[in-house]
Amino acid sequence: MEQSLSRGRDKSEHYIFITGLGQDHHRFITKEPGQTGFDNRGETKMGACLDARFRVKTADGGANKYGLRLAGVDIDCDCLIEAxxxxxxxxxxxxxAISGxxxxxxxxxxxxxxxxxxIKDSRVYLAESLRILQEIHPRLTVVHASFSIEALKPKLWLHIPAMRSSLAKLLNLPITSIGITATTGEGLSGMGRGEGIGVTCLLTAQEICPF
Structure with a gap:
């Protein structure tokens, strides 16, 4: 957790801006003989938080019934996420990042x-996380969220407006306070080779200090 102090327009108010930092990795899921994949052990990615899942089928040959859902938006594609x-x-x-x-x-x-x-809907998990944040830090308000998505497929640029709108509603922020970029990674990682999706999130929160 990083903090910076600045003075508000009202000279009697000071604001602390807090950045949530964290990281999450998911190991490579073993595939069938002859299939290719990657193992992300030892790989470190800097950012507020990283979460990755892989496009593989379940043990019984089925797939997650939700298909691909990103930022609360269902995307019609052949990329299925196991979770x-x-x-x-x-x-x-x-x-x-909220935990951060x-x-x-x-x-x-x-x-x-x-x-x-x-309860499978991640939006419910998010609402509960925000509730816990308010209980622990009642004067803390999330003011901006930035996301970087790494994936070869699906192509996301058509979906980014809907994803920003969804996140703005979930966080009760103006859409201008939600930033999303997407990259293929030029094939340098498993995500860039179409084997999964990686997301890095940076959150900024503000607290008014009474001094």
């Missing part, structure tokens, strides 16, 4: 408990 929940890697990265603001990690036992109760 216990809806596998929304954008929201998962956002949740981990000074909250206990939510993805893990709390999210697993909801999942076992049949």
């Amino acid at each position: 216990n929940s809806d596998g929304d890697v954008v929201i998962h990265a956002l949740i981990n 603001l000074g909250c206990p990690p939510f993805l893990g036992k709390p999210a697993d408990a909801l999942c076992r109760a049949g």
